[in-house]
Amino acid sequence: MSVQSYIDKVMKSTMQSTPGQTEFYQAVEEVLGTLEPILLAEPKYDNYNILERIVIPERQILFRVVWMDDAGKIQTNIGYRVQFNSAIGPYKGGLRFHPSVNLGIIKFLGFEQIFKNSLTGLSIGGGKGGSNFDPKGKSDGEIMRFCQSFMIELSKHIGETRDVPAGDIGVGGREIGYMFGEYKRLTGNFEGILTGKGVNWGGSLTRTEATGFGSVYFAENVLNKQDDSLKGKIATVSGSGNVAIYTIQKLYDMGATPVTCSDSRGMIYDKNGIDLDSLKLIKEINRQSIDEYCLIHKHATYLPVHSYPEGTNAVWAVPCDVAFPSATQNELNLEDIKNLHKNGCKLVCEGANMPSTPEAIDYMQANGIMYAPGKAANAGGVATSQLEMSQNASMQKWTFAEVDDKLRSIMKSIFDLSYDTSKEFEDEGNLMKGANIAGFRKVADSMIDQGAV
Numbered sequence: 001m002s003v004q005s006y007i008d009k010v011m012k013s014t015m016q017s018t019p020g021q022t023e024f025y026q027a028v029e030e031v032l033g034t035l036e037p038i039l040l041a042e043p044k045y046d047n048y049n050i051l052e053r054i055v056i057p058e059r060q061i062l063f064r065v066v067w068m069d070d071a072g073k074i075q076t077n078i079g080y081r082v083q084f085n086s087a088i089g090p091y092k093g094g095l096r097f098h099p100s101v102n103l104g105i106i107k108f109l110g111f112e113q114i115f116k117n118s119l120t121g122l123s124i125g126g127g128k129g130g131s132n133f134d135p136k137g138k139s140d141g142e143i144m145r146f147c148q149s150f151m152i153e154l155s156k157h158i159g160e161t162r163d164v165p166a167g168d169i170g171v172g173g174r175e176i177g178y179m180f181g182e183y184k185r186l187t188g189n190f191e192g193i194l195t196g197k198g199v200n201w202g203g204s205l206t207r208t209e210a211t212g213f214g215s216v217y218f219a220e221n222v223l224n225k226q227d228d229s230l231k232g233k234i235a236t237v238s239g240s241g242n243v244a245i246y247t248i249q250k251l252y253d254m255g256a257t258p259v260t261c262s263d264s265r266g267m268i269y270d271k272n273g274i275d276l277d278s279l280k281l282i283k284e285i286n287r288q289s290i291d292e293y294c295l296i297h298k299h300a301t302y303l304p305v306h307s308y309p310e311g312t313n314a315v316w317a318v319p320c321d322v323a324f325p326s327a328t329q330n331e332l333n334l335e336d337i338k339n340l341h342k343n344g345c346k347l348v349c350e351g352a353n354m355p356s357t358p359e360a361i362d363y364m365q366a367n368g369i370m371y372a373p374g375k376a377a378n379a380g381g382v383a384t385s386q387l388e389m390s391q392n393a394s395m396q397k398w399t400f401a402e403v404d405d406k407l408r409s410i411m412k413s414i415f416d417l418s419y420d421t422s423k424e425f426e427d428e429g430n431l432m433k434g435a436n437i438a439g440f441r442k443v444a445d446s447m448i449d450q451g452a453v
């Protein structure tokens, strides 16, 4: 069978056996679509049935989460943990709380996580979880009761050497705290079973900042390879959560000017550069909508989502040199990339998971826009989570600078590995291909070493 027919066969059986999981197919198609050269060079992956195995999670857990709201009414949500692949280490990956969450979304995130974690060079397997719970508008008490109920079931499946969840959309320090407290109450053990913990109780310094900082370090590596840098560049950023905020912060450190941010309701354009203190106050402390920004900065513009030109994201219509999609999947489509191209954007660096649609990626590659794929560019978060696990296991506490230095060097090594692998497979500079092949190779070889499991 030709390599292409092998890939097509696995894709077809995935779609037949797991109907309706659109985002998962998108993630699988993107990875498998770049593996042809390594499958041709190494028939062992076909002989050992690696593709058939790698697209099926080792285990997926779906559970009911029942909790009581402030009015005394019983509420019900669905909880998920997909333990995708443990070939190179314990399952590792975040928890997402968002009303759009379903099994297909958790599986796409878990699948991406396998290759991302492999690229970090650290011993972490791939997993993801979450719930269709919507944290928006909920009181602290409601968030706490939900997290406690969620952990009552999740606690049966996680462990320091088994599966270590963390945050993702809708899950930050507050939620990790409530879940950690419940785990401790249930088991009596103070263990590093979650990352992104508070710095007073086992959390690592720099973990909060790590994904955004890492994404900017990655972009700097990409530009340096072209004898360029972020200094003096105009950047557009989407999102205004954990990843976006620390992307904006690090962009300033590198001498760039981030001029946009957004949330699910609209976007801000501030030609002077987004004011970081205001953004943190609005989103991290007050948990408000970003339209509040214009009350403080009267010169800035706010555009609500319903006024965006049909089928586009207004963030990507703002002229920039570099774009950092840092909100959610499929937030940058073909029309958006055409807008970016027209306005002179040179690089798209993905802080979010799978933010660019396949059509947008094809357009970038056909038109010479540099593309830093999420599984490489946003790996700084999970890498620093592993540094948190290391500190917990060895009972050490490293300084902010120590962790930040390690993060910076991990991002450089992910860039080098992706770049060198793209060169090895005769497509120099195609970081998507390089990252996918390098991430895959380590996991696939480990699966072969471990036999028929």
Ligand code: NDP
Residues within 6 Å of the ligand: 098, 167, 168, 169, 170, 171, 172, 211, 239, 240, 241, 242, 243, 244, 262, 263, 264, 265, 326, 327, 328, 329, 351, 352, 353, 378, 379, 381, 382
């Ligand atoms: P947060 O919950 O902190 O922030 C998410 C941001 O994206 C918010 O501004 C939110 O708006 C916006 N957003 C979420 N969903 C949508 C949507 N459907 N449409 C429009 N806007 C939306 O999450 P993070 O910053 O942690 O995550 C952002 C992205 O980065 C995700 O793709 C995540 O998977 C990825 N990522 C996160 C890592 C981490 O360490 N946290 C690591 C690697 C990747 P609003 O405030 O209105 O909800």
Ligand code: 2IT
Residues within 6 Å of the ligand: 092, 093, 094, 095, 113, 116, 164, 165, 166, 167, 168, 195, 353, 378, 379, 381, 382, 383, 385
């Ligand atoms: O998508 C991701 O890499 C994350 N949400 C972070 C995962 C982690 O375990 O820190």
